[in-house]
Every structure is written in C-alpha cells, then in structure tokens.
Amino acid sequence: DIQMTQSPSTLSASVGDRVTITCRASQSISSWLAWYQQKPGKAPKLLIYKASSLESGVPSRFSGSGSGTEFTLTISSLQPDDSATYYCQQYNSYWTFGQGTKVEIK
C-alpha cells in the first residue's frame, strides 16, 4: 500500500502570506496526485489534479507542483476564506489520502 505523509499537521499564517504544504509518498506515484480542501461540516472540494493542474473555478492563488514522491501545495497569498483542512491524495494505485493539514488564519 502507498502511504501519504503531509507536513505540517497545522499551520497558522496571516492574510497575504505565502503558504506551502508538503506531501510525500512512500513510493513513486508519478504525477497522480490530487489536493482537496475541506471546511468544517462540508464535503471535500477538488483543488488540484495531476499534481499541478488547477481544477476549473479554483482561484489561481492555489498551485501544485512535484512528481515522484514529493509534492507541494502553495497558496500564494492567503485569504480568510482559505481557512480549512487540506488533503493530498494519490491515485496511482487505488486511493490513499494524507492525514491532512489544518490552515488557520492568525
């Protein structure tokens, strides 16, 4: 089974800050990685697929990069609406999620 590890588990940043979340796979997953945003009491929302492709309708301040085993999600200028938990997910072999990164606004 492919394990996904995210860091940090929690981060606190100010509006306008650049924020980066890292996701590592236990083995190479090529670019088969997605990122989701989940707000409390809501369903996850797709942000990024194929490591760096922005889903339609998602603000351009979100971007993804990486391949193989190391990936990042970057929010270029943090907004109040970005307060949420973010999950990476591999879909190279079945489907596995990272444990999540909670982003808080200072």
Next chain:
Amino acid sequence: EVQLLESGGGLVQPGGSLRLSCAASGFTFSSYAMSWVRQAPGKGLEWVSTISGDGGSTYYADSVKGRFTISRDNSKNTLFLQMNSLRAEDTAIYYCAKQVVVAGAYYFDYWGQGTLVTVSS
C-alpha cells in the same frame, strides 16, 4: 450541475447492517466510476470502495473487504453501499464521490455532503 445526495445513515448496533444510497444528477451516471469515502469523527479521509460505470468491476479497502458490498442501479442513477457485520471503527461520515479519468488515472471530482453512520450499542 452535479449533485450527489447520500441517505441511509443512522445508529446501528455492532454486528448489524445498513444500506447507504447516493442519488446522482447533473451528469451521465452510467459513464462514470463512483466511490465511497469515509471520515471518522475528527479524523482524515479513507477510501472505502469503487465501482466502474457499468458495475462490472468493484474494488474494496482491506478494512471493509468481505463485509461491505458496493453496487449501482444505472436506470435510477443511484449508488449503494451494503454494510454488514458493522464494527465500532466503521463509525464515520460516508461520502459518495464521482470519479473522473484523465490519462487513464481516476480521481474524485465531486463529492456529496455525506451521511453519518454510528455503530454503537
């Protein structure tokens, strides 16, 4: 607009059974693989099961294999999850999710709002 509406959750005793449903609209249901993903209270996301668009192929997480059965009725645009021999650790919000394929790989593009399953005596 894609809509996925889960139902069927509730309180069930350990060892009991429950059947979840997911009514889909806004897309050609039979053309897409569908999945169930769960989230235990305060925890992360866990893939549970996937079924192909024609229903001919099914996949399960080891944690539910032999106990859960995924199925679909393409004439009614509905996805199901039959859950038997339920355990306390199956307590979670169960989401149905639509899958999309890009370059031969499948990921989840739309999710329902979820239905809560609580396994407790």
